[in-house]
Amino acid sequence: SRNIRLAVIPGDGIGTEVVAEGLKVLEAVGAKIDATHYDLGATRYHATGETLSDEVLQELRGYDAILLGAIGDPSVPPGILERDLLLRLRFELDHYVNLRPVKLYPGVETPLADTLPGDIDMLVVREGTESLYAGAGGVLRRGTPHEIATQESLNTAFGVERVVRYAFARAAERPRKKLTLVHKTNVLTYAGDLWQRTVNRVAADFPEVTTDYQHIDAASMFFVNQPERFDVIVTDNLFGDIITDIGAAIAGGIGLAASGNINPERTAPSMFEPVHGSAPDIAGQGKADPTATILSVAMMLDHLGLAEEAARVEQAVADDIVERLTGWTGRTTHEIGDDITARVSGGA
Amino acid sequence: SRNIRLAVIPGDGIGTEVVAEGLKVLEAVGAKIDATHYDLGATRYHATGETLSDEVLQELRGYDAILLGAIGDPSVPPGILERDLLLRLRFELDHYVNLRPVKLYPGVETPLADTLPGDIDMLVVREGTESLYAGAGGVLRRGTPHEIATQESLNTAFGVERVVRYAFARAAERPRKKLTLVHKTNVLTYAGDLWQRTVNRVAADFPEVTTDYQHIDAASMFFVNQPERFDVIVTDNLFGDIITDIGAAIAGGIGLAASGNINPERTAPSMFEPVHGSAPDIAGQGKADPTATILSVAMMLDHLGLAEEAARVEQAVADDIVERLTGWTGRTTHEIGDDITARVSGGA
Ligand SMILES: CC(C)[C@H](C(=O)O)[C@@H](O)C(=O)O
Numbered sequence: 001s002r003n004i005r006l007a008v009i010p011g012d013g014i015g016t017e018v019v020a021e022g023l024k025v026l027e028a029v030g031a032k033i034d035a036t037h038y039d040l041g042a043t044r045y046h047a048t049g050e051t052l053s054d055e056v057l058q059e060l061r062g063y064d065a066i067l068l069g070a071i072g073d074p075s076v077p078p079g080i081l082e083r084d085l086l087l088r089l090r091f092e093l094d095h096y097v098n099l100r101p102v103k104l105y106p107g108v109e110t111p112l113a114d115t116l117p118g119d120i121d122m123l124v125v126r127e128g129t130e131s132l133y134a135g136a137g138g139v140l141r142r143g144t145p146h147e148i149a150t151q152e153s154l155n156t157a158f159g160v161e162r163v164v165r166y167a168f169a170r171a172a173e174r175p176r177k178k179l180t181l182v183h184k185t186n187v188l189t190y191a192g193d194l195w196q197r198t199v200n201r202v203a204a205d206f207p208e209v210t211t212d213y214q215h216i217d218a219a220s221m222f223f224v225n226q227p228e229r230f231d232v233i234v235t236d237n238l239f240g241d242i243i244t245d246i247g248a249a250i251a252g253g254i255g256l257a258a259s260g261n262i263n264p265e266r267t268a269p270s271m272f273e274p275v276h277g278s279a280p281d282i283a284g285q286g287k288a289d290p291t292a293t294i295l296s297v298a299m300m301l302d303h304l305g306l307a308e309e310a311a312r313v314e315q316a317v318a319d320d321i322v323e324r325l326t327g328w329t330g331r332t333t334h335e336i337g338d339d340i341t342a343r344v345s346g347g348a
Numbered sequence: 349s350r351n352i353r354l355a356v357i358p359g360d361g362i363g364t365e366v367v368a369e370g371l372k373v374l375e376a377v378g379a380k381i382d383a384t385h386y387d388l389g390a391t392r393y394h395a396t397g398e399t400l401s402d403e404v405l406q407e408l409r410g411y412d413a414i415l416l417g418a419i420g421d422p423s424v425p426p427g428i429l430e431r432d433l434l435l436r437l438r439f440e441l442d443h444y445v446n447l448r449p450v451k452l453y454p455g456v457e458t459p460l461a462d463t464l465p466g467d468i469d470m471l472v473v474r475e476g477t478e479s480l481y482a483g484a485g486g487v488l489r490r491g492t493p494h495e496i497a498t499q500e501s502l503n504t505a506f507g508v509e510r511v512v513r514y515a516f517a518r519a520a521e522r523p524r525k526k527l528t529l530v531h532k533t534n535v536l537t538y539a540g541d542l543w544q545r546t547v548n549r550v551a552a553d554f555p556e557v558t559t560d561y562q563h564i565d566a567a568s569m570f571f572v573n574q575p576e577r578f579d580v581i582v583t584d585n586l587f588g589d590i591i592t593d594i595g596a597a598i599a600g601g602i603g604l605a606a607s608g609n610i611n612p613e614r615t616a617p618s619m620f621e622p623v624h625g626s627a628p629d630i631a632g633q634g635k636a637d638p639t640a641t642i643l644s645v646a647m648m649l650d651h652l653g654l655a656e657e658a659a660r661v662e663q664a665v666a667d668d669i670v671e672r673l674t675g676w677t678g679r680t681t682h683e684i685g686d687d688i689t690a691r692v693s694g695g696a
């Protein structure tokens with residue numbers, strides 16, 4: 001079979017550092033990959049004013065997958081790179097499933113007391129192409145006492161149903177077969193009503209899946225004091241953003257949280273990235289943990305049909321994490337990458 | 349001085365149970381109160397279709413304060429009681445400050461490992477009258493594959509500035525004098541820009557206060573793994589809703605979380621309520637913890653200028669909580685209320 005064509009967007013800050021380790025692991029696992037780097041991000045923006053041109057976007061469509069590090073830098077006003085580069089990719093490539101596992105690996109220190117690995121094992125299916133992320137809104141009389149600023153959440157039956165169906169299908173594959181809708185139906189009555197009706201309707205096609213509902217505020221609380229309540233969660237773009245960061249916190253920190261921006265119909269490449277940002281404060285110091293990127297690589301391999309390779313990478317990470325129990329800390333980004341690479345190659 | 353005129357809205361579910369204990373404590377502390385009960389909530393709604401009439405609203409304006417238990421019942425479609433009763437009160441009475449302390453009392457079991465009371469001591473100033481809570485939005489082609497549902501976040505310079513000023517003033521009173529804005533400026537670019545510019549501008553009037561910014565997703569994570577980062581937080585209505593439930597979780601649970609819906613200019617009565625809901629699953633069983641309501645009563649006393657009485661109630665709660673350390677659990681709603689009442693009266 002032909003090589004996998006991979007577009008790599010290291011991005012800003014620690015993005016470049018963690019992506020380098022992800023690629024090392026990818027090579028070690030023996031996947032046949034042709035990788036092409038794209039220097040999108042803050043540096044390119046400052047040099048040329050470009051965030052993401054139509055030409056580059058068109059080129060990116062031709063790949064089998066995209067691996068992204070992190071986008072964003074304090075030197076660029078908030079929103080420019082996020083909206084015109086990162087979110088543009090998610091929207092244009094129709095990544096309507098933002099898949100974020102929240103799993104406590106044995107050996108990881110969770111900030112929660114009395115919590116065991118089996119207590120935290122969920123899959124958050126965050127919608128990726130709608131709601132407040134549409135960018136709709138405006139401002140009048142900016143900078144005056146009469147300023148008003150609006151943001152609009154746009155939600156469609158089409159957009160909600162497809163992600164809800166995906167979430168049911170994933171729930172049906174798991175031992176607990178439980179799907180929780182997270183929203184705020186008592187305040188966001190129009191959008192909440194659409195989500196709740198959609199879940200109720202699609203549920204009829206998945207009689208084996210138990211469904212449940214939690215408001216985003218209650219769900220955020222339960223993530224901290226009863227995480228075992230959750231199996232698969234389906235939620236909107238904004239609520240999913242928030243809840244997966246809480247998920248990262250309880251599962252041992254943002255250094256371990258992987259994600260996939262998935263286009264399930266494969267009409268465009270899916271994109272895999274750690275949940276963390278570019279962390280400019282620690283960039284260039286070898287302090288970043290590349291584990292989240294390496295786990296994102298595992299998700300990518302799985303998506304590309306390389307289940308065995310994906311499992312090997314995940315196992316290598318799990319084994320590496322258990323070692324951390326013994327107090328084996330203070331490794332640099334490279335060292336963690338090297339250690340996991342060695343395990344993947346069978347050398348550890 | 350004349351008696352304090354208090355409107356009491358016990359509401360639904362455990363609301364009636366916890367409010368009874370709050371009133372007991374209020375009597376014990378010796379505050380001169382004339383209390384009038386209003387049976388607003390699900391029962392009244394089912395009996396008469398009324399949520400909150402203009403007449404009752406007008407009457408409520410005449411009180412010095414309102415004590416509310418909880419509103420909401422599964423027998424009523426989501427949003428009706430919340431929007432037409434609870435949120436209507438907050439909006440009509442211009443409760444633009446929703447004040448929610450997040451404080452870990454000694455003796456409380458937090459779900460966070462290695463966390464001491466001094467690590468969690470913050471004040472969340474949640475905006476109460478704008479943003480997605482405005483109820484703006486709509487739906488087209490409901491129930492068809494072409495449905496679209498929108499929700500609009502409305503934000504004004506007037507609304508943002510007044511709550512930001514309030515938050516700065518509260519931060520200036522505290523030892524750490526630190527104010528963190530929590531928003532999502534990189535996605536909600538119009539509203540986020542208004543909030544950030546407002547904080548920057550008002551900061552000039554409070555040179556002694558240090559300011560900081562966190563995205564809502566990062567802030568939610570830090571609540572769990574670095575709560576000591578925060579002193580005073582100012583944030584919008586929706587983000588404040590979510591973050592204060594995380595706050596409740598880390599500070600020992602929703603049974604302890606108090607709140608005040610404040611009208612700082614006193615053009616209408618402020619309203620005090622526990623952060624928790626009506627909890628229909630445990631209603632009528634004496635299982636609810638009235639502590640959150642009792643702490644809300646303390647906030648109310650403070651707001652009414654009865655600082656000494658407020659301090660006595662808070663101290664009684666703190667002392668009661670320390671006793672819980674010794675494994676003194678399993679008390680009913682009444683028993684907890686009685687024990688705190690006895691301490692307030694000096695009998696314990
Ligand atoms: C950088 C930002 C736009 C992004 C988001 O909000 O989706 C990030 O927080 C994430 O979760 O991937």
Ligand SMILES: CC(C)[C@H](C(=O)O)[C@@H](O)C(=O)O
Nearest residue numbers: 186187217430434435589623
């Ligand atoms: C009941 C609901 C409308 C309310 C809110 O969202 O404000 C509640 O969650 C709260 O925090 O007081």
